[in-house]
Amino acid sequence: MKRIYLGEFEEIVLLTVAVLGDGAYGVSISDAIEEQTGRSASLSAVHAALHRLQEKSMLHSRMGEATAERGGRRKRLFTVTALGNRTLNEIRTVRNRMWDSISPQNFPAVSI
Amino acid sequence: MMKQPNPPHMADRLLKWFCAPHLLEEIQGDLHERFGQNVEAFGEKAARRKYYTSVIGFFRPFAIKRKKETYYSKPVNSTDMLRSYFKIAFRNLAKNKVYASINIVGLAIGLAAAMLILLYTKDEISYDQFHAQNPNIYRIVNRWTNPDGSLKNADGNTGSLPGPRFKDKIPEIEAFVRVRSDFRNIKMGTEIKSQELLYADAGFFSMFSFPLSAGNPATALQKPNSAVISEELAEKYFGTTDVLGKTLEMLEDGKPAPVLITGVSKKCPQNSTLKFDLLLPMQVSQEEIQNKENWFSFYLNTFVLVHPASDIAKVEAKMKQIYEADARDAIKLMLEKYDVKESAAYLLQPYTDIHLNTQYQASNGLSDASNPMFSYILTGISIFILLIACINFVNLTVSRSLKRAKEIGLRKVVGGDRSQLIFQFLGESFGLCFLAFALAVGLVNMILPTFNQLSNKALSFSYLLDIQLIIGYVAIFLVTSLMAGFYPAYILSGFDPVQTLYSRFTLSGKNYLQKGLLTLQFGLASFLIIATMTIYSQFNYLTNKELGYDDKNLVMVDKWRLSRNEARLFKNELLKNPDILGYAPKNGGGWGTVAKINGDTQINFSYETVDAEFLPMLKIPVIQGRNFSADFPGDSSQSVIVNESFVKKAGWKNPVGQDVRFFVGESDQVYKVIGVTKDYHYDALNQKIGSQLFTMKSQNEYGVSYIKIKPNTEQSSLAYIEKTFKKLFPVHSYSYRFKDVENLKNYESEAKWKQILLFGTLLTIFISCMGLFGLATLSAERRTKEIGIRKVLGASIGSIVQLLSTDFLKLVSFSLVVAFPLAYYATQQWLSNYPYQVPFNVWIFVLTAVATIGLVLLTVGYQSVRAALMNPVKTLKSE
Numbered sequence: 007m008k009r010i011y012l013g014e015f016e017e018i019v020l021l022t023v024a025v026l027g028d029g030a031y032g033v034s035i036s037d038a039i040e041e042q043t044g045r046s047a048s049l050s051a052v053h054a055a056l057h058r059l060q061e062k063s064m065l066h067s068r069m070g071e072a073t074a075e076r077g078g079r080r081k082r083l084f085t086v087t088a089l090g091n092r093t094l095n096e097i098r099t100v101r102n103r104m105w106d107s108i109s110p111q112n113f114p115a116v117s118i
Numbered sequence: 119m120m121k122q123p124n125p126p127h128m129a130d131r132l133l134k135w136f137c138a139p140h141l142l143e144e145i146q147g148d149l150h151e152r153f154g155q156n157v158e159a160f161g162e163k164a165a166r167r168k169y170y171t172s173v174i175g176f177f178r179p180f181a182i183k184r185k186k187e188t189y190y191s192k193p194v195n196s197t198d199m200l201r202s203y204f205k206i207a208f209r210n211l212a213k214n215k216v217y218a219s220i221n222i223v224g225l226a227i228g229l230a231a232a233m234l235i236l237l238y239t240k241d242e243i244s245y246d247q248f249h250a251q252n253p254n255i256y257r258i259v260n261r262w263t264n265p266d267g268s269l270k271n272a273d274g275n276t277g278s279l280p281g282p283r284f285k286d287k288i289p290e291i292e293a294f295v296r297v298r299s300d301f302r303n304i305k306m307g308t309e310i311k312s313q314e315l316l317y318a319d320a321g322f323f324s325m326f327s328f329p330l331s332a333g334n335p336a337t338a339l340q341k342p343n344s345a346v347i348s349e350e351l352a353e354k355y356f357g358t359t360d361v362l363g364k365t366l367e368m369l370e371d372g373k374p375a376p377v378l379i380t381g382v383s384k385k386c387p388q389n390s391t392l393k394f395d396l397l398l399p400m401q402v403s404q405e406e407i408q409n410k411e412n413w414f415s416f417y418l419n420t421f422v423l424v425h426p427a428s429d430i431a432k433v434e435a436k437m438k439q440i441y442e443a444d445a446r447d448a449i450k451l452m453l454e455k456y457d458v459k460e461s462a463a464y465l466l467q468p469y470t471d472i473h474l475n476t477q478y479q480a481s482n483g484l485s486d487a488s489n490p491m492f493s494y495i496l497t498g499i500s501i502f503i504l505l506i507a508c509i510n511f512v513n514l515t516v517s518r519s520l521k522r523a524k525e526i527g528l529r530k531v532v533g534g535d536r537s538q539l540i541f542q543f544l545g546e547s548f549g550l551c552f553l554a555f556a557l558a559v560g561l562v563n564m565i566l567p568t569f570n571q572l573s574n575k576a577l578s579f580s581y582l583l584d585i586q587l588i589i590g591y592v593a594i595f596l597v598t599s600l601m602a603g604f605y606p607a608y609i610l611s612g613f614d615p616v617q618t619l620y621s622r623f624t625l626s627g628k629n630y631l632q633k634g635l636l637t638l639q640f641g642l643a644s645f646l647i648i649a650t651m652t653i654y655s656q657f658n659y660l661t662n663k664e665l666g667y668d669d670k671n672l673v674m675v676d677k678w679r680l681s682r683n684e685a686r687l688f689k690n691e692l693l694k695n696p697d698i699l700g701y702a703p704k705n706g707g708g709w710g711t712v713a714k715i716n717g718d719t720q721i722n723f724s725y726e727t728v729d730a731e732f733l734p735m736l737k738i739p740v741i742q743g744r745n746f747s748a749d750f751p752g753d754s755s756q757s758v759i760v761n762e763s764f765v766k767k768a769g770w771k772n773p774v775g776q777d778v779r780f781f782v783g784e785s786d787q788v789y790k791v792i793g794v795t796k797d798y799h800y801d802a803l804n805q806k807i808g809s810q811l812f813t814m815k816s817q818n819e820y821g822v823s824y825i826k827i828k829p830n831t832e833q834s835s836l837a838y839i840e841k842t843f844k845k846l847f848p849v850h851s852y853s854y855r856f857k858d859v860e861n862l863k864n865y866e867s868e869a870k871w872k873q874i875l876l877f878g879t880l881l882t883i884f885i886s887c888m889g890l891f892g893l894a895t896l897s898a899e900r901r902t903k904e905i906g907i908r909k910v911l912g913a914s915i916g917s918i919v920q921l922l923s924t925d926f927l928k929l930v931s932f933s934l935v936v937a938f939p940l941a942y943y944a945t946q947q948w949l950s951n952y953p954y955q956v957p958f959n960v961w962i963f964v965l966t967a968v969a970t971i972g973l974v975l976l977t978v979g980y981q982s983v984r985a986a987l988m989n990p991v992k993t994l995k996s997e
Binding site: 031 | 146149
């Protein structure tokens, strides 16, 4: 089976959506990324990544309620799909396995 | 409360412009939310700046790309819907066979007519286009202007001088070819045949692209006694086309002058003005070239090849200079000797212009000159027919569609959108049009032979496979389909489904468009009827008008240079046969000259050399004075007879005894008028009778013998004339013509046009009536219930017929009122081209009105009566 490839930024966005749960939409995701990773993520980059993830069927979206601070515009709310969930898990498993197979003498560079 | 700061308007506008609509809401929402945060964190100014950069950040493919419309745009292309359209269209056609056939056949006829005309006009324009040297071939023509600057005449012929003179002195002129037609006698076994041929300069085949099937085109005409013969003529004389190197026995002044065949040419294309069967090299002697007086003889066509990059106006200016310098002495001489005061200017006429030019005559080997008027008339008729057929289509489809309102309503209710309906109805119209087109191609194929005969053409169906024509037909097809289909498609699709499905909905309305189209249609038809009747009566007038002389049983026999002695001999021999009633010789061809009267006034006239028998034999009355007579021996050297027009032009009160002075050479010869004849049409009736003068002057040669025979003895008399001619003039070719047949030939083209016009008009009327019939059917159908109720309430059949017909009658009467003044104006304009016009006849208009209204009554009446006779129980039963 062809493994679905996720870019690093896509992975972070996907994880963020998972973290945020029900309240994941453009601004909140962008804010959360900045908070979690310390790096700023522009709205357009986030939207593009969301768009791609949705095309890869890792995200599901629906329109939310209208809110006043957006001039009555609705938010698009994202949730992680089963495929997204599995992909995240796979990535995590692969990473963990790789961490585990690093021998202790090769560790000096890493300080825990 | 402080006003909430807004994001920059410009940036929003930009976003709105590039961002895909389905993403705009969420993106703009996020941006606005972020803007609000930024205002609080960094202040309004920075927030605005950031807003701009964020908006520009969205300039990415995913945000720009528009979402494909996925919901229900497919049906237009889906096979299911197409199948439905076809099914409905076929059901509709099958249910209304009359309407369907009227639509298709009408359009087919219209299209076929338009196609034929397109073929015809294409052929007219294609004349002479096949020469590879076009457009650099020109003909030298000349214009003569009177001293007061007015145009005297325009002449397509030139003499032997202009060609070589202009070529020598004007570098832009690269080559010249002179062409002259003549008749020569050819011996075939023991027979002597008169054969028309052309003389041409050696460069003929390098200027014109006439292919040779044998022989070298560059050298074929270089030697004096050579000849190029057409395959057709070779077949006739030798029985084979393999004749290169053979000898053709020609006669010159009765003596053998054989020529060697150096080339065999293919048949000249049908659309060539230059046509030849036999081509001989033109020989012009050195003396002829030296003699400057030859600037004043015009008897051949000079064609020149002009360098492509040259300015024609400049070349013409140079020609003028050269002519005026070279011919100076000759011009002076002409002024002294013959009092020629007019001045000539030589001009260049593009070779391809000759065919449709009416100013410079096409003679001397050039034939088929055509009047562009015919092309215009034909094109007009075809446009009329096509227009009327399209009007039928539009009218019928609109009326028909009223019955389909429910279908449209239902289609809309189940989600059909307007573009789909337009697609459906345009598609139907295109389909019908295509059917009509196929039918039209078949029709053209069928009619073409008849059309060729009528229009004197050799068009073939393969002409249709020309790329330009195909484009033309496709254009006609598209325009017709769109014209016919667009309006109904547009109107129908605009119906409100709620209204159409509401059962009491009627779409009667005012129908201005339909009424307008019907009026236009019948206006056109009645206009054409009047035009045809006028043209018809004018042509009848031309062929039946009293000519002023008796052309019955009059045989004409040509003999070049018939001397007085020969004529006497011929006459004596002929009159031995009791069936031959009379004999009178006359000069051959039409001569014209100029003489002085009333002192120094010059007068132009037709110059007829006859004998004393001529006027009495042709029953031309002498109304004053007397005829020539043997009792007055001086008649041949002192007397002339003139016609009424001559007297009128001269302004004589007492014509008899007046002097006519001919200035030949240094001394004038004075003749006395001894009689005046009544005017008669010596020329075709489309020429005005001019001044005419008869003389017996013995220096003038006769060229043709008029022989009057007893009625119903044609066979024996002709045999006797031929026998006598061959006995007396053994080395001359014999041919005879009947004068009355020849007179009719003058109107051959008119007769053909008469037929084409009649044909066109009948077609127009037929198509119009077909359309009207369809409309009447539909209107009667639509009003079945109304008629039923009226009948139940006691209306008579007569009153119902009247009810149904009045609408149409009103419209048609109105169209007549509009068409009549226009038709009157147009026909009077056309008639003014003819010097002898049929008098204005009010009956033409009355007849047109009666015929049109009669036809309308007949067409509509049938339907009305049928509708009126229906049993009201049947029509009212179903709701």
